[in-house]
Amino acid sequence: MTLTGGLDLAAVFVFALTGALTASRAQLDIVGFIFIACLTAVGGGTLRDLVLGRTPVFWIAAPEFIYLAAFAALVVFFTAHLLESRYRAILWLDACALAVAVPAGVGVAAHLGQPAPVLVMMGVATGCFGGLMRDVVCNEVPLVLKQGELYVTAAFAGASAAAIAIWQGLTPDIALLICAAVTLALRAGSMAFGWRLPVYKSRPPRS
């Protein structure tokens, strides 16, 4: 199995866990858990494949991805009550999923021989859109929009690091590992230590 294939599997599994936990907050039944888990797990990669013209998309060609997401949903359905805070679990698992999905997106684009800006865009899109669909459908405030946290920024920095590494002649596998490390470090650092970029603040009240 290639590194990109392994990253895709890991991203699907961990995003599916976050989707199922979000389904538990909405008190859905077991099939609802599987539905939201699959949506979250394959949403970003589906967008990536569609805009790049790689059809049928990855989970049609290999339904194992769907089985894996469904398995993750079952695990959550029977164990989520053991968690102290499902919301904190969602946050941290989502950070891990982001850190594998961004390099998965970059890896697919690099494999197709796309130029550096497309690598960055596919990394950000693959990383951010699964969670965005999960939050929009389940009516939660999208993590992407949480004020004063590095989320899109972490994805962007990780994908950019990979593009620079590939441009500098490092092997793709090393570039993808750098990408995962940068993304996870920034996202986790933002949650644990409050790292952030300045946000836009207008002087007068919101208008």
Place this chain on the structure above:
Amino acid sequence: MTLTGGLDLAAVFVFALTGALTASRAQLDIVGFIFIACLTAVGGGTLRDLVLGRTPVFWIAAPEFIYLAAFAALVVFFTAHLLESRYRAILWLDACALAVAVPAGVGVAAHLGQPAPVLVMMGVATGCFGGLMRDVVCNEVPLVLKQGELYVTAAFAGASAAAIAIWQGLTPDIALLICAAVTLALRAGSMAFGWRLPVYKSRPPRS
């Protein structure tokens, strides 16, 4: 006309009715009715065609689908005031639309020679995504998420029944009729008699 073609037409028409009724709850004008009706009517089938790589999608190849959805929107615009409860009408029409859209999705995938898991996924996606887009855009609580009702479950059971029937050697047409019957029975039974699966309930308050 093939059975799949007929199911596609029926799904477009009935989903368009639900979309227009939702537009009436948002007090849109006539073009707004047509817009939401079209979005609901072709949303699920568009996703199905995109992920399977069938482009241009079905309503580009045959604009009659759009005319049909627009006609449904006109019918609702001029008659919705006769309904006692538009919300109940949406619920029941949506159940009928689900029961024709799921087999339409399965039928297209079967026609392309896809394996059983893809048949099930395309049935669920075609059935559920049109209504999901309607509800997200119009800011209604998605029917997919309504606690303790069989919705995705009905679609999943119907699509699975069709996949099993095809695997057992039944003709595709009979498999699709079984699919429609199972989906409608479960969804209608859930609304009328309260059939449901156990939902996830955590002991402590939502966290």
Place this chain on the structure above:
Amino acid sequence: MTLTGGLDLAAVFVFALTGALTASRAQLDIVGFIFIACLTAVGGGTLRDLVLGRTPVFWIAAPEFIYLAAFAALVVFFTAHLLESRYRAILWLDACALAVAVPAGVGVAAHLGQPAPVLVMMGVATGCFGGLMRDVVCNEVPLVLKQGELYVTAAFAGASAAAIAIWQGLTPDIALLICAAVTLALRAGSMAFGWRLPVYKSRPPRS
């Protein structure tokens, strides 16, 4: 550069401005501004390209579109505090973006030799979906749904005017200019003078 290419550029830039202004209302950081600006700027055109089967989509083939959207986001990040009302700026910029995006959608479809109904649908989809995604993701009431304003109607009238003009034998460039003028006139007239179509009103309270 062709007229359609110029319209695509203009639509990307002006929609990106509206996206960044919406990001400022959500108090995001600079990368968040760029993310929402890009989503708004290329959302409609991406949908158009996907359903027509033009992949890779336009901004993969030409990343300049993304640079332009990012530049617009930077401009807004550093100047939005000078605006008296960001909401009014969003409304008027969105009207301008609509008036260039609708002909851009029609122009691409006409270039592919699509029939008149497809021209109209691609005009409406390209014009309306970028702003719709922006509003759904940022949890604003979609402009598409604002009661008693011409929005989809303006897009529909403009696209229809272009289709009629092409059918009457006018050159595509003139047809696209007519399209832009009709769309802008109706949308701006609706905002400035209250032009509207009758909206659906039920006698009894909303049910």
